[in-house]
Amino acid sequence: MSLTPDSPVTTIPAALDFRTVDVRGRRLSLAGLRAAVPRAQSGTVADAEDKVLEIISAVRTRGFGALRELALNFDGVEQTHPRVPAEALRAALAELDPAVRAALEESIRRARRFADAQRPANVDVELGDGAVVSQNWVPVARVGLYVPGGLAVYPSSVIMNVVPALAAGVESIALASPPQKDFGGLPHPTILAAACLLGIDEVYAIGGAQAIAAFAYGIPAADSDTLPGIDPVDVVTGPGNIFVATAKRLVKGVVGIDSEAGTTEIAILADSTANPALVAADLISQAEHDPKAASVLVTDSEALAAGVRAELARQAAATKHSARVREALSGPQSGVVLVEDLEQGIAACNAYAAEHLEIMTADAAGVAGRIRSAGAIFVGDYSPVSLGDYCAGSNHVLPTSGTAAFSSGLNVTTFLRAIQVVNYTRSALEQVSGHIVSLAGAEDLPAHGEAVTARFAGS
Template sequence: MISRIDLRGTTGDPRDLLPRAETDVEAAVAKVRPIVEDVRHRGTDALIELAERFDGVRLTGVKVPEEEIAAALRTLDPSVRAALEESIRRARLVHRDQRRTDTTTRVAPGGTVTERWVPVGRVGLYVPGGRAVYPSSVVMNTVPAQEAGVASLAVASPPQAEFGGLPHPTVLAACALLGVDEVYAVGGAQAVAMFAYGAGECARADMVTGPGNIWVAAAKRLLKGTIGIDAEAGPTEIAVLADDTADPGYVAADLISQAEHDTVAASVLVTPSTGLADAVDAELERRVAATKHSDRITQALTGPQSGTVLVDDIEHGLRVVDAYAAEHLEIMVRDPRATADRVRNAGAVFVGPHAPVSLGDYLAGSNHVLPTGGCACHSSGLSVQTFLRGIHVVDYDRDALAEVAGHVVALAEAEDLPAHGEAVTARVGRTGA
């Protein structure tokens, strides 16, 4: 069911040999450009027509009435409500500890630099729909933005024909639990465009965050600069680094859980143990046939983005998973904590047999909006820092400026920018070193 790649005995860079989902975001940009321009010029009218075209619903407006949000919470299954409330509580604990404090550095007598951390003013939070419903993404986007102190939050999620053109009621209920009362029934690239340019009752946002399909990623790429973005999310992925001590049933269950997201989801096992690989194959055959979304999962596991990678040993395996830079990385080896401490590239690391990715998706307290497609080698997941900007405040008196005036002039003349130096000498004359 899942292919094998044998890297045993190899010493080079494995990145080009590893399974990876193939997505052409640049090609998608050309297709979303007219959608984005339509929203830019026609606003809500465009959003209504696009909802009928892409979502099969005819709307009269895109803003969800507050009474519908409240009603969704009233009718929410009590067990789901309890789970969401606990998810929110744990996420707040983790993200509250990420808050930054302003720092003032005394560079010289009379001269200080303060770094102020200022939240983004307004953020658009995108919550995908489609094959699954993601109230957990409401939590993961909203909590860090709130903990950062963002003053204005709006959520967009695709309209659902089944629910009269509203977003899924569980998504609306999650918004209610978090105190978000500005919600729009808008999906895909048009949601990103709505936040970037404003439309109707939706004011422009400074940033848009949240996962989505290739059309959302393409709109983010196209509009980056017009609006801030968190990342271009690609297909979800899991890598499992495991040795012969790992439980093959656990490994198979986790590979399947990630494949459940989408036919292009990536599930990768990295192991030095052919015995474990064989046992996982057997477990996959048994478990996939018995699970609800077996067709979707089979396509994901048999696709070019998934596979078992054989390595020489755990040391070699660490080099491979660092090269892969997975969105989610599970460590199931003899000494998982020590091994996890050596990982450099991953969106999130899950340590040992009792920390599956599913825990992180919902209730670990960590964030599940994470870098994909190898971007974990240079990017981080969503956090409080995503919604903060560091502003340097420079405060020098005349004596402090005079002390370095000569250095400023020397550097300005070295760069052939004499007016830079003159801006200093106009204040203090040609003094200093």
């Protein structure tokens, strides 16, 4: 598609407040498409950053005292120490619904098979006689994994965080999830059961940005030996709301992060062959996560858009979390993008860089192969995002808010470092010593060359 200066975009009012953005006939640049697709209002991130900075500062300076105050203010929970007792983990697993346990075990089995296959191989390259350069993949020593709470319970996120860390060979794993007033100030028991099932015994009842801060900077031990501190970690991972995503961005550089996995989003690229009932069901499935969740349909078919709109009204009224779903679908982050054709649809999806992108078109696999920016791609009618959320074997901790254009979802390499090893013999170094001296001189760094020639002085 050739590019010309961006033209105004037509916005059509819609029923159920699921708005329509019409970009047909507009030759929009990448920047124009990014501006056109529905997004959350930009002020939210700036507002969150100010609040998160205050939380991080409080945790760094006042440690467990700040965590106690934040647990009371945000969660209505009084804490002595956030560490979950080992007996609470064991009890949660013992009391877990057998059907839920079986589902978790199957999800773990599939996730482990995929994660085990992801680990990259070490490489040794012989560049000459006695000249070997290697790359070795080494796990980080300690990680902090975040599992959100709030409007829903996410034992699946325990699996998505823990399994790739274990596959990478991480030896020290800590997990945090918000305290729940209804469960005695502990995280939800299903989350505790999932952690126990995976052998994780260092679990904390800490939510939101304060959990990210505690992991990134650590917290010194209290005066009593019964109240141990929290050791800082090397990598923090896990999904969460805008405050968690903002905290991860602010501590990046102090620790590694997986991605800015904020409030969920789904985009569906569909044509006239798509089933409007399935499209609507999948848009609603993500809208039920959060009132700020984004649900976006990209299509060149007005008839499909009309059918999906009717199905959204019908299905949203019938679903359990109807009010939450309707609010998400009515927000500025959701709507239909009407495109000229499949080419413009693909361009719009690449510009949007969705966390989850479903392809419901003719030759869905071929179209999926042309997508360059997405956290995860779901191909055809029988690969809904719900499959990826629970039991596909893929990971559901994915980049949001357009960050899929430059970052990846959580995987084994998130917990690995590539260390390069240089091993040259005397003769191998001598063979390139002249080149080193020449380049050192060109960069006006003669001591670099002298460090090489010193090894052959007097020979």
